[in-house]
Amino acid sequence: MLNLGGPQTTDDVGTYLERMFLDRELIPLPLQERMGKFIARRRTPKVQKRYEQIGGGSPIYAWTKRQGELMVQWLDRLSPETAPHKFYIAFRYADPTTADALQRMQADGVKRAVAFTQYPQWSCSTTGASLNELWRELLRLGLRDTFAWSVIDRWPTHDAFVAAMAKKVCEGLEQFAPDERQSVLLLFSAHSLPLSVIERGDAYPQEVAATVQAVMERLNFSNEFLLAYQSDIKPFKWLGPSTERVIRDLGARKRRNVLVVPIAFTSDHIETLHEIDIEYAELAHEVGIVNFKRAPALNDDPLFIRALAEIAAEHLGGGRLHSSQYKLRCPGCENAMCRTLLNPAPDALLRRAGRPAAAVYPDAASHHA
Amino acid sequence: MLNLGGPQTTDDVGTYLERMFLDRELIPLPLQERMGKFIARRRTPKVQKRYEQIGGGSPIYAWTKRQGELMVQWLDRLSPETAPHKFYIAFRYADPTTADALQRMQADGVKRAVAFTQYPQWSCSTTGASLNELWRELLRLGLRDTFAWSVIDRWPTHDAFVAAMAKKVCEGLEQFAPDERQSVLLLFSAHSLPLSVIERGDAYPQEVAATVQAVMERLNFSNEFLLAYQSDIKPFKWLGPSTERVIRDLGARKRRNVLVVPIAFTSDHIETLHEIDIEYAELAHEVGIVNFKRAPALNDDPLFIRALAEIAAEHLGGGRLHSSQYKLRCPGCENAMCRTLLNPAPDALLRRAGRPAAAVYPDAASHHA
Numbered sequence: 194m195l196n197l198g199g200p201q202t203t204d205d206v207g208t209y210l211e212r213m214f215l216d217r218e219l220i221p222l223p224l225q226e227r228m229g230k231f232i233a234r235r236r237t238p239k240v241q242k243r244y245e246q247i248g249g250g251s252p253i254y255a256w257t258k259r260q261g262e263l264m265v266q267w268l269d270r271l272s273p274e275t276a277p278h279k280f281y282i283a284f285r286y287a288d289p290t291t292a293d294a295l296q297r298m299q300a301d302g303v304k305r306a307v308a309f310t311q312y313p314q315w316s317c318s319t320t321g322a323s324l325n326e327l328w329r330e331l332l333r334l335g336l337r338d339t340f341a342w343s344v345i346d347r348w349p350t351h352d353a354f355v356a357a358m359a360k361k362v363c364e365g366l367e368q369f370a371p372d373e374r375q376s377v378l379l380l381f382s383a384h385s386l387p388l389s390v391i392e393r394g395d396a397y398p399q400e401v402a403a404t405v406q407a408v409m410e411r412l413n414f415s416n417e418f419l420l421a422y423q424s425d426i427k428p429f430k431w432l433g434p435s436t437e438r439v440i441r442d443l444g445a446r447k448r449r450n451v452l453v454v455p456i457a458f459t460s461d462h463i464e465t466l467h468e469i470d471i472e473y474a475e476l477a478h479e480v481g482i483v484n485f486k487r488a489p490a491l492n493d494d495p496l497f498i499r500a501l502a503e504i505a506a507e508h509l510g511g512g513r514l515h516s517s518q519y520k521l522r523c524p525g526c527e528n529a530m531c532r533t534l535l536n537p538a539p540d541a542l543l544r545r546a547g548r549p550a551a552a553v554y555p556d557a558a559s560h561h562a
Numbered sequence: 563m564l565n566l567g568g569p570q571t572t573d574d575v576g577t578y579l580e581r582m583f584l585d586r587e588l589i590p591l592p593l594q595e596r597m598g599k600f601i602a603r604r605r606t607p608k609v610q611k612r613y614e615q616i617g618g619g620s621p622i623y624a625w626t627k628r629q630g631e632l633m634v635q636w637l638d639r640l641s642p643e644t645a646p647h648k649f650y651i652a653f654r655y656a657d658p659t660t661a662d663a664l665q666r667m668q669a670d671g672v673k674r675a676v677a678f679t680q681y682p683q684w685s686c687s688t689t690g691a692s693l694n695e696l697w698r699e700l701l702r703l704g705l706r707d708t709f710a711w712s713v714i715d716r717w718p719t720h721d722a723f724v725a726a727m728a729k730k731v732c733e734g735l736e737q738f739a740p741d742e743r744q745s746v747l748l749l750f751s752a753h754s755l756p757l758s759v760i761e762r763g764d765a766y767p768q769e770v771a772a773t774v775q776a777v778m779e780r781l782n783f784s785n786e787f788l789l790a791y792q793s794d795i796k797p798f799k800w801l802g803p804s805t806e807r808v809i810r811d812l813g814a815r816k817r818r819n820v821l822v823v824p825i826a827f828t829s830d831h832i833e834t835l836h837e838i839d840i841e842y843a844e845l846a847h848e849v850g851i852v853n854f855k856r857a858p859a860l861n862d863d864p865l866f867i868r869a870l871a872e873i874a875a876e877h878l879g880g881g882r883l884h885s886s887q888y889k890l891r892c893p894g895c896e897n898a899m900c901r902t903l904l905n906p907a908p909d910a911l912l913r914r915a916g917r918p919a920a921a922v923y924p925d926a927a928s929h930h931a
Contacts, residue, residue, distance in 0.1 A: 396788075398767060399774060401771075402769075402772055403775035418887070419890070434761050434762065438894070443893055517783040517785070517786060
């Protein structure tokens with residue numbers, strides 16, 4: 194289970210930020226080593242204070258562990274032929290790291306592994322960075338041939354995920370008085386990306402937008418909605434509209450009721466618990482939004498757990514090593530190691546070969562003959 | 563039928579460009595009147611040459627007329643209770659203008675009117691500008707109460723439209739040798755927008771992305787795909803990745819087979835016939851893309867005609883004046899007249915009242931109970 198991770202205690206914030214700012218695949222800096230360490234050190238006290246305000250650390254490890262435990266229970270039932278299933282957590286910037294996960298897998302004698310991104314939508318800055326770290330660490334640790342791999346690299350419009358998201362929106366709406374619900378604006382918010390990443394051809398904005406559309410279709414377009422992007426860091430130009438600016442504008446427009454829906458992350462983390470619940474809530478209050486709420490994160494919602502298990506089961510039974518998009522490097526990519534797949538799992542390929550050959554074009558044509 | 567329109571002959575190019583550059587809702591300029599006329603005059607010869615190269619004028623009037631004729635035939639059958647149906651063309655920058663359409667409607671004694679955007683995805687720069695022109699012209703011509711209005715303001719993921727688009731992609735793929743088809747990259751291309759419009763909160767990129775996802779789902783993700791944006795005009799910063807840059811990058815990456823799929827416009831026009839078929843094709847050749855093709859435009863494809871008729875019929879029977887998004891002005895909007903609806907059609911409202919009250923939240927909840 195790949196994710197960015199978060200510091201479990203305020204003491205871990207320094208290491209966490211340092212790993213983040215040393216990652217060229219996330220934040221390319223001139224003189225990466227020196228600049229990265231400098232920025233990380235300078236930001237640490239400020240970020241520590243934020244983690245203090247949300248209880249002293251990030252809950253992402255606890256949530257991911259619970260998601261993993263519940264997911265494999267379901268998965269053993271959905272896919273008994275591949276059971277027993279185990280989960281390992283590999284965080285990109287926090288413990289347990291990718292190396293931790295790989296070493297535990299080796300100790301447990303694992304042979305077949307699925308790299309399962311916990312980011313619903315692809316971005317080279319998130320899933321891409323996690324996977325590149327995985328392939329690098331496998332080589333560094335001499336484990337190139339130890340595990341046979343396949344990859345779940347994205348699931349932006351998977352039905353079960355969309356259903357779980359729609360449920361969370363409904364739960365969010367229940368925080369408003371019944372006679373106000375119809376007038377609530379749904380403000381979908383995803384982490385932003387530098388425009389340079391967008392211009393390179395990153396799939397993220399397309400896939401985030403697709404999730405939003407699927408959730409709204411599921412809700413039968415019950416409410417007005419907007420998609421905005423949060424957490425940009427100066428001085429780069431980031432993809433907009435910015436969630437912060439949208440909140441200001443909605444206040445100026447005298448909008449009473451706003452429900453923020455985090456759409457690109459599946460657990461509570463600093464961006465929901467601090468940025469939305471504390472910073473944006475304060476801002477919303479200042480600009481006159483009367484009821485400013487947030488939809489709960491997916492966390493351990495049973496529908497979401499089932500979605501994770503279904504996505505994994507479909508992957509295991511689907512005869513594919515990865516999505517049809519995984520091997521397509523961004524047109525502007527300059528990172529030659531992107532879209533690697535070391536030691537691909539032969540069972541995934543075998544299963545595919547055992548099926549009737551997919552007759553994609555005739556099939557597609559018959560839909561609209 | 564609202565659209566931007568195009569010059570029917572090269573003699574019309576000057577007027578067409580002038581109307582375009584005088585439209586603050588499309589291209590806000592300092593000293594709009596003077597600057598707009600100046601830029602239009604300066605660009606005219608260059609643009610005239612392009613229209614000469616595609617046969618002396620834009621085919622958009624001919625296509626729209628044919629679409630309208632065929633659509634109303636279907637519509638009379640799909641919705642006999644609202645028949646007979648007539649269509650009128652209102653172009654924003656070419657003849658017949660909005661005023662032309664309104665005067666003909668008045669002469670014909672029309673009472674009930676649907677403003678039907680021919681842009682599948684909403685943008686304030688396209689559908690928004692056309693609708694604002696409509697409300698302005700109604701007032702200017704003293705026709706405020708002559709017609710009872712409702713609006714079809716977007717249809718980015720309508721099933722029948724998506725099916726028609728998927729068919730066009732299949733037809734595009736048939737231009738490649740059978741053994742090359744699997745390796746064709748689908749390059750969805752939509753007209754770009756200035757970043758200032760995106761930052762204001764325009765729905766366009768979200769809805770274009772949703773169309774792309776729906777088409778790819780329909781095609782069962784048969785091919786790798788990208789979404790890029792074309793036709794940006796300097797010196798503004800526009801939404802990327804740019805189609806032109808993507809073509810260069812794909813060439814550098816030694817991609818052999820590329821199919822461009824215009825995704826935000828339904829008829830052939832200068833951006834398909836000249837920009838893609840001539841300019842980008844030349845570029846593709848230069849950078850080494852061996853087979854560079856374009857999916858046919860929807861034009862008078864029977865599936866697309868049916869889509870138009872179905873969208874209209876569902877609107878007429880749906881009891882709604884507009885989509886659930888129409889009344890939501892962009893958060894950063896400074897144009898107070900946006901999202902107007904003059905003289906709303908009482909029959910649309912009545913039909914809604916006659917139906918059982920929509921129980922949106924319980925319904926939505928039952929999906930994932």
